[in-house]
Amino acid sequence: MRSFSFLFGGSCFLCRGAARGVLCGDCDAELPRLAPPRCPRCALASPRGEPCGRCLAEPPPYDATVAALAYAFPADVLIQALKFRGELALAPFLGALLFRNRTSADVIVPVPMSNQGLRERGYNQAVEIARAAGRPIELGLCTKQRDTAQQTGLPWSERRRNVRGAFSCTRRLDGKSVAVVDDVMTTGATLAEIATTLKAAGAAHVENWVVARTFPPDA
Numbered sequence: 001m002r003s004f005s006f007l008f009g010g011s012c013f014l015c016r017g018a019a020r021g022v023l024c025g026d027c028d029a030e031l032p033r034l035a036p037p038r039c040p041r042c043a044l045a046s047p048r049g050e051p052c053g054r055c056l057a058e059p060p061p062y063d064a065t066v067a068a069l070a071y072a073f074p075a076d077v078l079i080q081a082l083k084f085r086g087e088l089a090l091a092p093f094l095g096a097l098l099f100r101n102r103t104s105a106d107v108i109v110p111v112p113m114s115n116q117g118l119r120e121r122g123y124n125q126a127v128e129i130a131r132a133a134g135r136p137i138e139l140g141l142c143t144k145q146r147d148t149a150q151q152t153g154l155p156w157s158e159r160r161r162n163v164r165g166a167f168s169c170t171r172r173l174d175g176k177s178v179a180v181v182d183d184v185m186t187t188g189a190t191l192a193e194i195a196t197t198l199k200a201a202g203a204a205h206v207e208n209w210v211v212a213r214t215f216p217p218d219a
């Protein structure tokens with residue numbers, strides 16, 4: 001594998017100062033790493049690390065969420081560069097933050113894009129991040145059947161409806177534990193729909209592994 005210093009010319013991706021890796025020490029220290037205690041189910045802050053009120057009131061179809069960073073500066077800059085500007089070399093860096101200590105799942109599934117979405121972007125950032133797990137990932141296991149409206153353009157209340165029935169699973173997963181990898185988790189509507197789809201295919205346990213988590217305005 002080529003080294004980052006080769007790819008980035010030895011300068012920090014954010015401040016262009018000297019760096020041995022993707023970021024210099026100062027920028028790396030600025031990353032908004034998420035610390036416990038968090039709700040194990042949705043990764044929002046939870047005083048004693050217990051399931052939060054939302055998850056107790058309305059349990060989501062996924063069993064757990066692990067998020068490495070808050071979706072805030074400068075993590076948002078890195079994720080947007082990966083997602084919208086083709087800076088694919090950021091994927092192993094972000095993936096390494098996510099996969100540190102995280103290796104227990106029978107199957108790793110990146111959040112799929114529709115064929116149309118994939119044609120437009122040319123790559124799926126979730127796939128690029130998932131490759132950093134250093135374990136087999138199943139690209140064809142979960143597919144997105146139709147193009148959906150951009151979730152970011154929709155009110156939160158409509159996001160779940162927008163993705164309903166959008167995904168399908170191409171084989172049975174009876175008794176398996178599945179990790180679903182994505183760059184950002186916002187409301188969790190897409191991940192909830194995927195978890196529902198995976199469980200309908202027999203999955204026993206579904207976890208979201210996301211690089212960054214956004215937080216609802218009232219949380």
Ligand SMILES: [Zn+2]
Nearest residue numbers: 012015024027
């Ligand atoms: Zn820097």
Ligand SMILES: [Zn+2]
Nearest residue numbers: 039042052055
């Ligand atoms: Zn929760």
